[in-house]
Amino acid sequence: MERPVRTTRASNYFCFPFDPAIDTVPPAFLAGGGGVQSTAADYAKLLQMLLDEGTYTREDGTRVQILRPETVRFMRTNQLTDEVRATMAENGVGANVPGYGYSNLFRILVAPNEARVLGVGGHAGEYGWDGASGNFCLIDPEANLVAVFQMHCYQGGEPIFRRKLYRAIVAED
Helix, strand or coil, X not given: CCCCCXXXXXXXXXXXXXXXXXXXXXXXXXXXXXXXXXXXHHHHHHHHHXXXXXXXXXXXXXXXXXXXXXXXXXXXXXXXXXXXXXXXXXXXXXXXXXXXXECCCCEEECCHHHHHHHCCCCCCCCEEEECCCCCEEEEECCCCEEEEECCCCCCCCHHHHHHHHHHHHCCCC
């Protein structure tokens, strides 16, 4: 089945907060990692809103509460016990991200010393997500930092990027 192509002005299509008036076509297959489109700049606005505990600051300086602060705090709270994290590593699931737990939406740095085996610096509580094709984002409340990196390569070097990022902008602990 051929899907129709919809057109719109780019300035209206890639915006945050999202515009419900945009004419969209339902996806042919609902995939957790598929179908999301954005720009690095708009993704950074989303991350900044999360860093600001749910408050989005528009270009004119007005502030809009998108999420409640307690919702953002819940989103960035590790939901895995140490026992579950250990089981994941034993079974090879998550073994490539030592030191991290997961919330409902993000990876959370819970044990910085464990993560250092990857050469990854960071502060406890740093959170973000790694896309399958190499996209990467992080929010570090302690460093007041958001970062977004977008690429399309399934062999992405996310830990290398994160290591270099922290060394460039955050002093070593």
